[in-house]
Structure formats: structure tokens, C-alpha cells
Amino acid sequence: GAGVSQSPSNKVTEKGKDVELRCDPISGHTALYWYRQSLGQGLEFLIYFQGNSAPDKSGLPSDRFSAERTGGSVSTLTIQRTQQEDSAVYLCASSRTGGVGPDTQYFGPGTRLTVL
Amino acid sequence: DQQVKQNSPSLSVQEGRISILNCDYTNSMFDYFLWYKKYPAEGPTFLISISSIKDKNEDGRFTVFLNKSAKHLSLHIVPSQPGDSAVYFCAASGSTGANSKLTFGKGITLSVRP
Numbered sequence: 160g161a162g163v164s165q166s167p168s169n170k171v172t173e174k175g176k177d178v179e180l181r182c183d184p185i186s187g188h189t190a191l192y193w194y195r196q197s198l199g200q201g202l203e204f205l206i207y208f209q210g211n212s213a214p215d216k217s218g219l220p221s222d223r224f225s226a227e228r229t230g231g232s233v234s235t236l237t238i239q240r241t242q243q244e245d246s247a248v249y250l251c252a253s254s255r256t257g258g259v260g261p262d263t264q265y266f267g268p269g270t271r272l273t274v275l
Numbered sequence: 276d277q278q279v280k281q282n283s284p285s286l287s288v289q290e291g292r293i294s295i296l297n298c299d300y301t302n303s304m305f306d307y308f309l310w311y312k313k314y315p316a317e318g319p320t321f322l323i324s325i326s327s328i329k330d331k332n333e334d335g336r337f338t339v340f341l342n343k344s345a346k347h348l349s350l351h352i353v354p355s356q357p358g359d360s361a362v363y364f365c366a367a368s369g370s371t372g373a374n375s376k377l378t379f380g381k382g383i384t385l386s387v388r389p
Contacts, residue, residue, distance in 0.1 A: 163318070192376060201279070201364060201379035202319070215373040250318055254375070264377060266311075266318030 161185065163267035165251050171273045172241055180236045180270045184253030191234050192254075192264060193226060197247040205249075208234065241274045248272075278302045279367050281380035290389050294352040298365030298380055301346065305367040308341060309377065310350045313362045322363075323350070355387045 164183045172178050184191050193205040204218040208228045219225070223241075228234040238245055248271050252264040280299045288294045300308070306327050311319035325332040325339045325348065332339050338351045352359055365380040 190375065194377070194379075199381070201281075201381040202366075202377070204376045204378065207373055207376050209372065215376070217373075218376070252318075262375070263321045263324075264375075266320070268316065268318045 163251055163253055163265050165249075165267040165270050167270060168268065169271045169273075171275065173275050174243060175240055177237065177239045178241055178272065180238075180249050180272070182234045182236070182251030182253075182267060184232065184234070184251070185265055186232075188253035188255055188265075189231065190254045190256060190262070190264075191228055192252045193234070193236050194250045194252065195247040196250065196269075197244075202250060205236070238272075241272075243274050246272055246274045276301075277380075279365055279378050279380040281365050281383050283383055284381070285384040285386070287386045287388060288355050290357055290387055291354045294350075294355045294359065294385055294387070296350040296352075296363050296365075296383050296385065298348050298350075299346055300348075300367055302367070302378075303343075303346065304369065305378075306370045306374075307368050308339070308348050309366045309368070310337075310339060311364045311366060311379075313364060313382070319364055352385075355385075357387045357389050360385055360387050 166181045189210045191208040194202040206226045207215040223239045226236045248269040250269045252266045254262040254264045309324040310322040313319040323337045341348045362382045364382045366377040
């Protein structure tokens with residue numbers, strides 16, 4: 160079946176502009192995660208959605224970052240007033256129920272964000 | 276404060292030989308440890324995992340070893356193949372819910388020479 164898809168694949172924006180990144184998880188997966196990978200760094204957790212529960216926003220680096228998940232499926236990550244340090248690859252992952260073991264997280268290809 | 280550390284940025288091995296990728300962690304509360312493989316311009320793909328109650332898990336050419344007392348795990352690839360050339364991320368997590376979020380190391384670039 161279809162995997163996790165993300166759009167756009169690349170986004171170049173000017174400092175101070177807002178951007179929206181989209182993630183379509185695997186159909187039927189109730190858990191959705193956002194991570195980002197900055198240059199030379201590992202993947203850094205941003206936010207976690209599980210079903211209709213309140214999201215875990217503990218990884219969001221500032222209040223300029225927000226995310227929502229509509230209808231328990233598609234998610235958008237919004238970065239307001241972008242800064243150069245926001246430049247990174249933003250990765251979305253989904254899993255069936257949010258556990259580990261059999262509930263492997265499947266990653267999308269990522270959105271490469273460049274803030275000029 | 277890095278909870279998962281991959282101290283070697285790169286490794287080069289000859290095709291057919293063993294590749295050993297190392298990972299250290301500091302948080303003794305992690306329940307699962309995972310290895311992900313990443314090719315350029317693609318998202319990470321799950322490779323193999325191990326529960327904290329085990330010390331070894333094997334899947335074909337891939338074996339992960341866990342030494343809880345040393346807070347150390349390693350991925351062995353035998354025999355290594357050129358197609359294994361990629362970035363390998365070590366990751367750790369709790370069990371369920373919000374604890375299922377993955378904490379990643381910085382990755383190691385493996386090059387397998389033909």
C-alpha cells in the first residue's frame with residue numbers, strides 16, 4: 160500500500176515568512192510524529208499525535224511552531240516568521256497505534272526547508 | 276544533552292566483511308532500541324529493533340546486541356554488501372503513548388567498498 164507522503168519535497172522561503180508543511184500518514188495509522196533533522200544532527204522529535212488525544216508538543220522548539228491533525232489523518236506543521244535556524248529536513252512518521260515493537264514508525268521522504 | 280550517542284561519524288568496510296556500528300545511551304528508562312537506515316533524499320527505514328529485556332536480536336544479515344550494564348548497543352552486518360552503504364541511525368524509546376517518540380543519535384555513514 161501507499162507509504163507516508165509529504166509535501167512539498169523542497170521549500171525555499173525568505174526569513175520572516177510563514178510556511179506550511181503537509182503529511183499524509185499511512186491509512187489507518189492512528190499515531191503521527193513530526194521530527195526534523197538539521198545539518199549534521201540526528202533526528203529531533205517535535206510533536207506527536209495519537210488518535211483524538213491532546214498532542215504531545217514537548218519537542219516544539221518555539222511558539223513559532225505549531226501543528227494540527229485534521230480528522231485523525233492529514234497533518235500540517237506550520238512555522239511562523241521563519242528564521243535561518245529553522246532550515247532543516249522535516250520528517251513525518253506514522254505508526255499503527257503509537258507503540259514500538261510491532262508498531263514500527265514509518266517515515267515519509269521529508270520536506271527540505273531552506274530559509275534564506 | 277544527547278541521550279543517544281553515535282560517536283563515530285563514518286565507517287568504511289570491504290564487501291563481504293563484517294560491519295559493526297556502535298551506539299551508546301544515557302537514559303536507563305528506554306524500553307526499546309532501534310536501528311534505522313537512510314538513503315539520501317529518502318526517509319529513514321526501519322531495520323531492526325531490540326527490547327531492553329533481550330541482549331540479542333537477529334534478522335538475516337543483521338544482528339543487534341544490547342549490553343544494558345554498559346548502556347551500549349551495536350549493529351552487526353554480515354556479510355556487508357555495497358547496497359548497505361547508507362546512513363544508519365540508532366534510536367531509543369519508551370513503550371507506548373508519548374513515550375513512543377524516538378530519540379535518535381546523529382547517525383553513522385557506512386560505506387561498503389566493492
